[in-house]
Amino acid sequence: MTETDQDAPTAAQLWDGDTGTLRADSRRALAALIAGPYISAERQSQNWRALLADTDAVRSRLADLFLELVIDTERGVAFVRNAEADDGSAPQVVRTRSLTLMDTAMLLHLRRELVSAPAGQRVIVGQEEIFEQLSGYRAATSTDAALFTKRIRSSWKTMRDLGILQRTPATATEGRYEVSPVLRLIFGPEEISQLRAVYARMAEGGMSEEGETLEEDSDTAEGTTAEGTTAPDPAADDLTDKDLTDENPEDTP
Template structure:
């Protein structure tokens, strides 16, 4: 795993629509003219939220989460038809989809991806480590914005001598983590965030070890990475 093939889902879909309370939803049968689908209305909305991404969260989308639990087998089957895998963590209360491992079988991908910048990948590694540390204590992983900025600052020499420009890159990386719901601002706080448990599924322990060693060498050697990333 390296910087050029590290990816996050790039989701720009609008928020999940709120159904019109005045609209009648059929209890059974087709939902619209020409409808030949087999899933019910709530299950379809949950599936759409999964595909729009980045996840279905039990706290933010309780109705979709409940529908997902009720219709898990049918939604898994639908996603398999699209070469996608449903990943669920019931204890943490979230689910997302990723490309299924089809081996040598050539399969199209419906999930758009965007390469991570160096700073984004370093930030992800930092957050993954914070999550691992919190897990050992049986606590939620909570980080402050200043912690993230300080953790990234040791890599400034690898990226740019422009301090203001580097600060903008760090701020953009934090913003991307929030957009992808890997960071959620704590209620009543402006600078404290909870790290999503989804990172445990996106970065394995092996990934953390490999990336951690690579970034340690960068910190110690001061090797510039702009030419590698095209930033």
């Protein structure tokens, strides 16, 4: 064997000194999962295909980082959540973020829109219509119209930042957004019950936006808090944790 042959990189070696064993596409899919909030089959088709082709290896790499892989092939989404060791010693790798009361109300409203839609139908919403539907909570959070508008606009931005609201080529010019199907997965029964309790208290005027915090540990949406409700910024900011769903996602491709 010549010196040139010995120095030639292997198929998996992407740079000098690279000891990784995953293919380049699989590494990109792994990096996308860790960065979060999730991988979409429709929007990230290359990462999605690589993940399905190398699921076991990617799952193993994530396990080394105390992370679990959740895949829902029917809805075409995948995300990671914090693993729960039997002895409770696993570190919380995915971060959570705080959600305000208005964030909580908007999350539940968007999820209800998603769950009530016919199977396979996209859910498209507009900012103004959502604002109008949530206007009934103004008395519960603030009597100041300008402050209420500021809070609801902030919550709308939060939903976009978390990837729950997404622009699509068909709706971008109309200022409308698609509700991501991942919203059906990131909150489990316990989280939904907790959110609904906050929602009900808001409707009754029993909570103010300031100072209320309800800690939740959902990883991709791992946490819910109501001003918070703490919600994970998926993955990097995890939008994923508990078992997240009314319907359990498939953990296999």
